[in-house]
Amino acid sequence: MIARGTEISDRVIQALEAITMAGGFHTDAGLRVTRGRAELLQVEQTDLPMIAVSTSSSANAAVKPRTVRKTRELEIIGLVDAADRDYEPELDGLDEDIALALSGLTGIDELPGTMNIEISGGEYQPPAGGSNIAGVLHTVTVSYVLTTKPQP
16 A cells, blocks of 8 residues: 555656646656655756655644644755756746646645645756756645544
């Protein structure tokens, strides 16, 4: 049985994998979606644009007998090549692609069993410390309930 938190992360990744130019988006970043923290990835220029998805927290929001309400926060970071060029137009396109792909998760049947979903972000991250990679950060926060069955 897959953990509920993993199911949610997998569904977010699936939504982002739809980002292709053939699907009407600005980029093909959906062909390169990975689970993991962006700062720990070994990224080659040929890998860009790409998207990294990682869980930043999975907190207990309310605990009751046989029931736990969880709040899971996912960081989605879109990465583009920023080497010696004006990269902002490409970052703008990837930002819009991510925002549109994530908006599809707000449909009533898209994340069954969830109580709430919040999507925020669009925070631009310029290349840091000699890097040639710029990014845009989005956050998805999902609330859901875990329950256990009473023991006989």
